[in-house]
Amino acid sequence: MSRYINQLALGAILLALCASAEAQQPKKVPRIGYLASRDPATESARSEAVRLALREFGYIEGQNIEVEYRYAEGKRDRYPELLAELVRLKVDVIVAAGAEPTVRAAMKATKTIPIVMTGGGSDPVEAGFIETLARPGGNLTGITNLSRELDGKRLELLKEAAPKVARVAVLYDPGAGPGLIRDVKEDLPIAARGLGLAVRSWEARAVDDFERVFAALNKERPDGLYVTGGLLFHTNRKRLVGFALKSRLPSVYGRKEYVDEGGLI
16 A cells, blocks of 8 residues: 555655656756655655656666755754755755645645655645545645544544443544544544444643653543644654553554554554
């Protein structure tokens, strides 16, 4: 699945480059601006997949294509600065390798340079990124995996793995975007009711909030934990999973990296 998604993102990048090339001099080497919300080590698997896929199409970095990498390292306040650098460099396309806040920041930075999103969980229409899927308009293209539509399935799997689960704590970061807040407050409760589950949401806006939230959960003793997405959680997933394990809470996550750190599902 990840290779399929990377191929789709690559197609969007190539289309954006071709569109930009129409107005360029024949000898100019195309330049990609790559903005990652994470650090180089964490981002390496995705960026390397894009690099190898470009090579398959004859685009070799350092020969007939250039890539300017910028890493926010989990700090959203760096987006404007990093994007301003890419705009000043007059890159031909910007790859927004991150979720909703990354895409939104890129759209604020430029209305003319093509932007390629690489598969965050937001519905781009609901997020206000595009007008419609058929006619997006503007300078944004790319893919979205609409992962939040899988909320009900994740809860269902949690209940199958731990049949006694009746009350689920939902951990989320309000700073991850309005789409996530709507998901936690509206969509998840509907999915939970259909499964006979009760959910209660808990906010964590910074790493320092983890200990406070889990201390409260240890007193309230829910039966399970549902961890939503977002840069804060992904960057600190090892610590987050550690708290869940220490609290002995059956937990479900949206990405396999959490399971690699010891998460249940």
